[in-house]
Amino acid sequence: MIKDFLKGLVFGSVVGGSAGLLLAPQSGNDTRRKLQQNLEEAAATQEDLNQSIENFSASLKRTQSLVTQLVPDLQDSLKKDIEAFQFQAEPRINRIKKQAEVLQEHLDIPETTNRSTKD
Structure with a gap:
């Protein structure tokens, strides 16, 4: 049985190899x-890819x-701008609050007089 298998394996190899060469x-x-x-094309592509990765890495380091x-300078600048805005806006906000209180007082007076006339 093993002899038959080996004969078949050798015969198949010879026929397959011959057919491959002929066809x-x-x-x-x-x-x-x-x-x-x-x-060679794959190697060149890999070299190009490696070079691109190196360029990207260098650009990333420069960006970092x-x-x-720049970030600390920007933070300082924004902090100064916010402080300046608060310094300028605070008196204005206080004036607006006072004017709102005065308006509220004027609005409250007619309501109380209207109530007393209705009673």
Whole structure:
């Protein structure tokens, strides 16, 4: 039984190999040449990708450096602007509150007089 299996394996290998050689669309040299070109293109693409990654990494580092320099300055500037706005707005807000109180007093007076005339 094992002898039959081995005979079949050898026979199948010989027939398959022969058919592959006879029916192959290209010669072995052409196939190897194409395979070599594809490998060279893949290697070049990988080199380009590696270079792009290095460039991106360098750009990212420069951006991080700029951000760490600019953010504190921006925060200080915003803090000063907010303080200046509060300094200018506080007296105005107080005047508006006083005017609102005066208006409220004027509005309250007619209501009490209207109530007393209705009673």
